Amino acid sequence: MVKALREETFYSVRMRASQNGPHEKGGKHISGGEQLSTYDNLKQSINVLLDKALSHSRGNPDFMQIQFEMIDEPIKKLKPLPIEINEAGSVEEGQSIARNLLEKAGVPTESIEKAHRELMEHSVLRGAILFDIRSCSRIGDRNEKGVRVSRMDWLTGDFEKWADHYNMSRSQRLKEALVLATKVSAHPATIAELCWSDDPEYITGYVASKKLGYQRITKLKEYGDERGCRIFFVDGSSHLQPYIDYLERQSILIQWEEDE
Known part of the structure; x- marks a missing residue:
């Protein structure tokens, strides 16, 4: 809620x-x-x-x-997505886990493959690719800029209580990723998100959705690779501009309560 x-x-x-x-x-x-x-x-x-x-x-x-x-404007509160960790011994295994999770979230196989090809053509994107699962094509005319999700956070004290409760790392990186994934997944047009960092020293990524929660995958790229990925798989029957406005302008604060 x-x-x-x-x-x-x-x-x-x-x-x-x-x-x-x-x-x-x-x-x-x-x-x-x-x-x-x-x-x-x-x-x-x-x-x-x-x-x-x-x-x-x-x-x-x-x-x-x-x-x-x-x-x-009023800030909306969201509960953080539930989190699970998927261990991967190689990039190939990690990518296979990601594809399986996307399919479980409701993304057709054809959309996954076409989105991957789109990603390879835009390897220096600064924001997210929006990919319509109905037309199996990228939507939104942002070229290399992509869509950047903004106006979101999780107050540090509340995040640290959550991390301690679930025996998770208190890292800023995990906090930022879970905040973004929670905001994106909360919109009804979002089917799933696939992400890994452009940081060459960080190889972990995730698949997130309302259905599956935040599925962390320990290896989605090779160490030293500066190419990142952020794809939002969306239901293209929704109006595009209000969706982008939500991602870029709606202020969200994640809040966790232990008794939940």
Whole structure:
């Protein structure tokens, strides 16, 4: 169930960093990130994002933009997706697990194969590919930019309670991934998401959906590979622009309660 959060004023804090100039002028993407913050915690949130950009394994940025803006619409609360871990001994095994999970989530095999080919043609995407499972084709005219999910977070204290309860890592990476997957999966047009990082030192990825939860897969690419993947498999019968507006503009705060 989604509820509105009105108790405090929050700010959306966003960062993007690149090398050899800004993204729109052909710069190599280094890092991106965001948080929701109260006014009193803005400096801390900015410092977290600054450190993330300046210590990334993809390289040292020579362009960075950090901005924040007050959120003047109600923030919706979502419960985090349930999580399961799938061990993979090789990339081939990991990719096979991912395909099986996508099929269980309701994505046709033809869509999976065509989306993979689309991904290979756009290996430097900065956002997500939207792929319609009905027409078996990419939708949305974003080219290399893709769609970037924004305005979402999970307050650190609540996330750490969740992690301790389920004996999970308290890592910022897991937190960010689960927040994004939860927001994307909550929309009725989303069938499933496939993702792995463009970080060459991080080979874990996931499949996520309302039906399956957050399915972490321990190896989806080779170590040292800078190519990432983010594909949202969607039901194309839904209106596209409201869906993109939800991904980019709707503010979401993940909240977990132990008694649930």
